[in-house]
Every structure is written in C-alpha cells, then in structure tokens.
Amino acid sequence: MSLPSTQPQWVVTSKEKGFDGLIKEQGPVPKPGDNDVLVRLRGASLNYRDLIIPQGKYPFPINLPVVAASDGAGEVVAVGSKVTKWKKGDKVTTLFNQWHQFGDIDVRAASSGLGGVFDGTLRQYGVFHEDGVVRTPSNLNDVEAATLVCAGVTSWNALYGLKALKPGQWVLTQGTGGVSLFALQFAKAGGAKVIATTSSKEKAEMLKKLGADHVINYREDPNWGETARKLTPNNQGVDHIIEVGGAGTLGQSMVAIKYEGIISIIGFLGGAQPKESILETLSRICTVRGVYVGSRQLMEDMCAAIEANNIHPVVDKTIFTLDQAKEAYEYMWAQKHFGKVGIKIE
Structure with a gap:
C-alpha cells in the first residue's frame, strides 16, 4: 500500500x-x-x-x-x-x-x-x-x-504498582472520570469491594451498573470518609483510595483509609494545596503516593487482564x-x- x-x-x-x-x-x-x-x-x-x-x-x-x-x-x-x-x-x-x-x-x-x-x-x-x-x-x-494509554495504566498502577490489590480488599473511587471508572472495573475484576463517590443520582446509577457495591453522594454527605469507613468490616477502612480531588477530598480520604492502606493521588480537581499536613500520614499509618501513569510492563499486565476478563x-x-x-x-x-x-x- x-x-x-x-x-x-x-x-x-x-x-x-x-x-x-x-x-x-x-x-x-x-x-x-x-x-x-x-x-x-x-x-x-x-x-x-x-x-x-x-x-x-x-x-x-x-x-x-x-x-x-x-x-x-x-x-x-x-x-x-x-x-x-x-x-x-x-x-x-x-x-x-x-x-x-x-x-x-x-x-x-x-x-x-x-x-x-x-x-x-x-x-x-x-x-x-x-x-x-x-x-x-x-x-x-x-x-x-x-x-487505556493514560487513564487505564494510571489506575492499574494505583491498584497493582506498589502493593497489589488482593481479592476481598476494599477500594474507594472518586467521581466518574476515566481513572476512577477504570479502577472500579479493575477492582471488581480482582475480587475487591468498591465504594464510589459522586454528586449525581444519575451517575450513581451508572456506577452501580458497573459493579460498585456502595455509592456515596458527597454533596449530601460531606463526611463521606467516615461513612466509607463504616461500610468496611469492623470499621477498619479501605485498602486503596483513588484520589482525584486533591485539596477538596484528601481530608476525607485520610479518614477513610485503613492502617497501611494506600492513597494514590492521581489529580487535584479540587485544588492543589492540601489543607491536611502530610504528617497526618503518621497518625493514619498510611502511604500517600503520587502516580504518573506506568511502565510498559504494567501496561502489558493490564492488557492481559482486560482480555482475560473481557473488560470494556x-x-x-x-x-x-x-x-x-x-x-x-x-x-x-x-x-x-x-x-x-x-x-x-x-
């Protein structure tokens, strides 16, 4: 040709x-x-x-x-x-x-x-x-x-790049952007429970159709971090949080996270200057991690999982x-x- x-x-x-x-x-x-x-x-x-x-x-x-x-x-x-x-x-x-x-x-x-x-x-x-x-x-x-190139690999890295998600663990996603929706799909395929947040009743229904176990409207529930924690066994908190809000949501993510859990910071839609001190990671005993997409190896692993689970x-x-x-x-x-x-x- x-x-x-x-x-x-x-x-x-x-x-x-x-x-x-x-x-x-x-x-x-x-x-x-x-x-x-x-x-x-x-x-x-x-x-x-x-x-x-x-x-x-x-x-x-x-x-x-x-x-x-x-x-x-x-x-x-x-x-x-x-x-x-x-x-x-x-x-x-x-x-x-x-x-x-x-x-x-x-x-x-x-x-x-x-x-x-x-x-x-x-x-x-x-x-x-x-x-x-x-x-x-x-x-x-x-x-x-x-x-898949940016949003897909970013969410895969968040869930599997540092400490791999295990079946039965809990994941919290924020909103309905690309990374959050991929994380919901990957987490469900990996046997996890998912709590999703949104401000829209219409989007809440879509999140449930994609497999979210619980959906919290963060406008109606400003203390959604505590609500999410109470949904987990023995109020222990969630294992992975896909953090896209930045200053507007990090405080509640700190409330929701489990000891030794991981908060993966993907974006800062709610502002780039967090109100919470990074020293709070000590009292929460958690890891706060910035994620910048991921490697070719991570992408190949993600693509294999997409095929195996017929994820669209x-x-x-x-x-x-x-x-x-x-x-x-x-x-x-x-x-x-x-x-x-x-x-x-x-």
Missing part, C-alpha cells in the same frame, strides 16, 4: 493561548527508523492532561510545538529494518511515557511523554520505537484501546472525528462527558 506524504494533525503551539493554541495543520507522514514502527492511527482519546497543556498548567516537561494527545491505537503499516517485535497488520496501542519500560519511573522516563515532549496521536500516522507500543487487547476496538472501557456516547478534535477538548472541559472522550480517526 502506498502511503501519503502529508497528513492532517493537531499541534499545540503555545501554553499561553488555551485552546486557541491548538492548531490543525498539514504535516509530514513520518518515516520509521531502523528500530521504529509506523502506525496508522485509528482511535484516540483525551485526558485532563491534554486540556491543561495548552493552558500552561501541566507540571511535567513539554516541548512545543508538539502533536497533541498521548492516547492512540491502530495498526502497524511499516517496520524498520531491525524491528523484531512487530509486523505489518499488528494491532497496537501507544505507551504514554515512551522510555518507561520497567520498574520505577525516573527523570528520563518522565521526560518522554507523548503529546508533551514527543509528537502524539491526533494525526493519521505516527512513528514510535518498537518498545513504545503494546499489543492491543483483542476484545477492544481502536477507540476503546486508545483510552467506559467511553462517552459522543465520539468525535479528527476534524472535531477541538470540539472534543471543549466538550470535555465543559464536563459534559461520562467516561472517556473518544476520537475516531478516519
């Missing part, structure tokens, strides 16, 4: 102009090096991270201008002369930090994010090192698979096209979505 020489792509050109700095242009179709694969991207998805990069609020390295977004999936259409892992036609999904292969993240790996330092996935064709993609789970389509990501009912990428940004920023915002690339 002959490949085009140019392609449409969305480029972040500024971290001061907001979404006005996200520009659609014609760019070159890249050529793979000896150890690279060329992927025809068919699906992409957005993360909160993508929304704040053009607003100058992202705390990790970026290198502008850069093709936007980290999350992509498609098929290999060309391979470099030294590539041994892949062949034409293989279905693959991108790795978020291209240099985070195994074990703990380090400074080098943290500086290799797609859509931040390296060109991302809001385009038709992308070149990646052969270790910068993983095999797509066979039960997922390309848009579903794309949602929660994707918002509105699927955008590549031409509509900026509309997708605005839709997500307005919080009109439930689950992941998907983009189909024709």
